[in-house]
Amino acid sequence: VRGEDELATLGRSFNAMADSIQTQIRELADLSLVQQRFVSDVSHELRTPLTTIRLASDMINDQRDAFDPATARAAELLHAQVQRFETLLTDLLEISRYDAGSVQLEWEPTSLAHLAEDVIASMQQLADQHGSDVRLVAPGGYSPVEMDARRVRRIVRNLLGNAIEHGEGRPIVVTVDSNSSAVAIGVRDFGLGMSPADVERVFDRFWRADPSRKRSIGGTGLGLSIALGDARLHGGSLAVWSSLGRGSHFVLTLPRQEGAPIEASPLRLDG
Numbered sequence: 025v026r027g028e029d030e031l032a033t034l035g036r037s038f039n040a041m042a043d044s045i046q047t048q049i050r051e052l053a054d055l056s057l058v059q060q061r062f063v064s065d066v067s068h069e070l071r072t073p074l075t076t077i078r079l080a081s082d083m084i085n086d087q088r089d090a091f092d093p094a095t096a097r098a099a100e101l102l103h104a105q106v107q108r109f110e111t112l113l114t115d116l117l118e119i120s121r122y123d124a125g126s127v128q129l130e131w132e133p134t135s136l137a138h139l140a141e142d143v144i145a146s147m148q149q150l151a152d153q154h155g156s157d158v159r160l161v162a163p164g165g166y167s168p169v170e171m172d173a174r175r176v177r178r179i180v181r182n183l184l185g186n187a188i189e190h191g192e193g194r195p196i197v198v199t200v201d202s203n204s205s206a207v208a209i210g211v212r213d214f215g216l217g218m219s220p221a222d223v224e225r226v227f228d229r230f231w232r233a234d235p236s237r238k239r240s241i242g243g244t245g246l247g248l249s250i251a252l253g254d255a256r257l258h259g260g261s262l263a264v265w266s267s268l269g270r271g272s273h274f275v276l277t278l279p280r281q282e283g284a285p286i287e288a289s290p291l292r293l294d295g
């Protein structure tokens with residue numbers, strides 16, 4: 025019957041289409057694997073010469089008082105750019121580890137509030153340079169929760185660094201709180217803030233807001249994408265509220281128990 029023939033033909037063309045889509049997906053996956061390996065290989069290859077360059081630039085920079093002003097300035101610039109390059113390589117390697125799915129968290133019981141105190145103390149000098157007063161409000165979050173402390177410290181350092189850098193010297197409030205299922209840390213500034221379009225892109229790799237805001241020596245635009253990767257590896261989340269000219273509020277939420285679902289709105293850290 026004609027209808028059956030048509031159905032069979034249709035079926036065959038559907039199958040062919042499905043095959044072709046599958047092949048394309050496989051090719052794309054291969055391509056992204058090649059890309060991942062390329063990024064990882066290049067970063068590894070650059071590490072060794074860069075270490076030598078850094079040692080040399082450290083030496084030159086240490087002697088800069090003995091140079092004429094122009095050479096001293098060049099030594100200083102070299103030193104800062106080499107440091108920036110090292111940060112970029114470290115971040116790229118980290119990103120390629122996420123892409124390869126090869127990151128293993130090192131879980132240890134950690135007090136988020138104590139961790140926040142440590143990070144704030146370690147960044148006091150930077151805060152002073154920007155005239156920012158960093159306050160910690162920690163009604164909860166002192167009791168230990170399993171987390172990869174090194175990675176969580178890095179997230180908090182990143183959030184606080186951004187708040188200081190974009191905070192226009194206004195106060196910064198760090199809040200740590202917890203409930204039965206989660207602990208959360210919020211970093212809030214009252215500085216430049218971001219437009220809704222900026223907020224959409226803030227976790228994108230290499231993204232940085234409007235060039236006019238950039239310092240001559242700036243970050244890599246990878247900090248927040250790494251922070252989000254770390255939050256997700258913990259089964260947690262990283263959220264942002266921001267308003268142009270009024271400031272930003274980033275909140276990292278971590279489940280108390282590995283793999284436990286986080287309540288939709290566990291803590292009061294919003295808005």
Ligand code: ADP
Nearest residue numbers: 186187190217232233243244245246247248272
């Ligand atoms: P980096 O700090 O290296 O530029 P991040 O990924 O940490 O990279 O941040 C990306 C961009 O998001 C920053 O360059 C900045 O434009 C914007 N941003 C991040 N935090 C804030 C903040 N607290 N206030 C305003 N803008 C911010």
